[in-house]
Amino acid sequence: MAESLTRRREMRDMLSTLSTEQVSETWPDIDLLGVDELVNAMNTDSATVAAAIEACAPAITQAIEGVVERMRRGGRLLYVGAGTAGRMGILDASEIPPTFGTAPSLVVGIIAGGPRAIQAALENAEDDAFAGAASLAELGITPGDAVVGISASGRTPFVLGALDAAKHAGAFTIGFACNANSAIGQVADVAIETVVGPEIVTGSTRLKAGTAQKLVLNMISTIAMVKLGKVHGNLMVDMKATNEKLRARSERTVMLATGADAETAARALAEAGGWVKAAILMVLTELDAPRARDALDRHDGVLRDTLRDVLAGVHDHARD
Structure with a gap:
């Protein structure tokens, strides 16, 4: 019993030193405030x-x-x-x-x-x-x-x-x-x-x-x-489309990244097995799904690096 009391006293003393355990002087009597005042108080406190x-x-x-x-x-x-x-x-x-x-x-x-x-x-x-x-x-x-x-x-x-x-x-x-x-x-x-x-x-x-x-x-x-290359620009390009909302978001992401219409985006995603990155690469470079996947794998899945090198290769080939 004495040992337990000692431990609790030591714990109380320790807690008293922590800033997160101090009593707020800004909000001393929140139980007296109205709901609207409490909403404002919590929002104001959280803003810090x-x-x-x-x-x-x-x-x-x-x-x-x-x-x-x-x-x-x-x-x-x-x-x-x-x-x-x-x-x-x-x-x-x-x-x-x-x-x-x-x-x-x-x-x-x-x-x-x-x-x-x-x-x-x-x-x-x-x-x-x-x-x-x-x-x-x-x-x-x-x-x-x-x-x-x-x-x-x-x-x-x-x-x-x-x-x-x-x-x-x-x-x-x-x-x-x-x-x-x-x-x-x-x-x-x-x-x-x-x-x-x-x-x-x-x-x-x-x-x-x-x-x-x-x-x-x-x-x-x-x-x-x-x-790690999971985002292209500010778009989520590696998300998993596991429901209708995410499937729609995947199509929209391909459209935003490429300027393609909905039909083109949906077709590319279907061919890419739902992989947004690969679908974007396919639309922008006209690679098929296996070659798009292979190109991404060679660049550790980083779409920007893949696009740069694939498009450079296309341009070099065109000059030849």
Whole structure:
């Protein structure tokens, strides 16, 4: 009993040092506000998140460059977190395959407590550092991988255990916290610390901290995909058309990229097996589907590089 009381006192003392756990002086009595006032208050409070992220732009840039370097060599991007932070990682990872046409194993979200914790609160799971390390061992962590440890407080044992295991494996590590001088930032290769300050509901880090996590993870994964050639101009050219909306979007993307009409775009997509990149290349160069696929494979799937070389070859042949 005495030991438990001591641990709780130590935890209270630790929480009192975190900016995300402070009581907001700006919004002291929100329970007295009307709904319209609360809407305005939450919107005003959340508007400060962008500035906190902007202050971390150099660290975010360094992190993304490290992620891209590993992924170009065949490595993975792994997110590790507990509670809201873990769910944010899983959310971002789950959106990558349909958006950018990747294998589900390329970007993976890991949450303390496993799949059950996605929908149900298993908050005790975050205290198990050994489980964090084991979660990476199960995935066969390698030096070629990049691991992002996400924790609003910056001290979650599960995340610390995972980052420690990643470091020992030689992986590239990022500690993403919402407090300065975080424990996870100190053990990682790169520290991203978006200091969002007190929450409008004291300690509820699903609010501003969660918003910062969503925005930064969007940056990491999306910019990595852009640099890997999954975007042409600002068009998603590797998405998987798994429903009617996405099939229509695929046709529209081909039309936007080439100026072709709907019938031409639909025909090219059908011949390309739904691969938007190949369909665009076919329309712009008059290559058939097998040759378009082969050309893209030779250029690591980067459409701009493929178009440049294919069209240059056409022009050289015309001069001959």
